[in-house]
Amino acid sequence: MNEETQCPAWCVADHAAEDEGVVRHRGAPVDVPVISGAGAGELIVEMHILDGEPAAWVYIGDGVDRSIEVSRESVARLAHALVALPP
Numbered sequence: 001m002n003e004e005t006q007c008p009a010w011c012v013a014d015h016a017a018e019d020e021g022v023v024r025h026r027g028a029p030v031d032v033p034v035i036s037g038a039g040a041g042e043l044i045v046e047m048h049i050l051d052g053e054p055a056a057w058v059y060i061g062d063g064v065d066r067s068i069e070v071s072r073e074s075v076a077r078l079a080h081a082l083v084a085l086p087p
Contacts, residue, residue: 005023005051007025008025008049010025010027010028010047011025011026011027012026012027012028013025013026022050022051023050023051024048024049024050024051025048025049025050025051026046026047026048027046027047027048028046029044029045029046030044030045030046031043031044032044032045041062042062043060043061043062044059044060044061044062044063045058045059045060046058046059047059047072055071055072056071056072057069057070057071057072058070058071058072058074058075
């Protein structure tokens, strides 16, 4: 990270260890216990943004091979749709 880079208040990245050329700010990951068709497990939810970019993205996945990345606005729409599901 260069001296001009300002981390957002929520950034927990160790830029010296994690970044190679491009600074990637990331929030603290949240592990969410879930039950899926494959059984019990956890999903990781983490926000990130490339330095200088206007939009932050939210990663939702298992940390291995299943994931989606969506905008923060899309997360809000997804959360609203999930809350509106019948019990």
